[in-house]
Amino acid sequence: MKARFLKIIALPVILLLFSAHSSSAQDAGCTMVVSPAAGSTLVLNSSYTVTLRIENFGTTTLTSIPVKFSLNGLGNTPLNETWTGSLDPGDSTDYTFASQFTLTDASDTSGYGIADLVGDTWPPNNLATVIYVFPGGPTGVDQEEESSRLSIEPIFPNP
Secondary structure: OHHHHHHHHHHHHHHHHHHOOOOOOOOEEEEEEEEOOOOOEOOOOOEEOOEEEEEEOOOOOEEEEEEEEEEOOOOOOOEEEEEEEEEOOOOEEEEEOOOOEEOOOOOOOEEEEEEOOOOOOOHHHOEEEEEOEOOOOOOOOOHHHHHHHOOOOOEOOOO
8 A cells, every 4th residue: 555655646746846947037958969979989089079059948048158068087178168149048059169179088988068057047958968989998898899788879858
């Protein structure tokens, strides 16, 4: 009897958590790392053009959004720039960084793009993650075996 009671109680709580967000004026998100695409093979000490998809989830037009990109390896220098333009509520756009990303640390295959708008009232949609492939694998394991265990699809935090 307890198990049924817990199931009945848990469902409304979960629904409440996911429906608690309502549109607000300042809400920018990064929905995808467009380039380099998920599953791309990145080579150590090579440079790459990075493009993020950013979206206005808020209720006012946005004209400036700080954006960031990095791989999780500690030796990699993140890209930090600012998109400028006019992004209406509900619209998205692709932003290509002026600087290229140079892979200097292949110890972690996961990366991320961030829309880091000051005053953003809903941070859960700010981050998009991506997984890459490195020749020989980050720890010398067989890359085919390793990539078969890793998801190479981007993770979309936004509904």
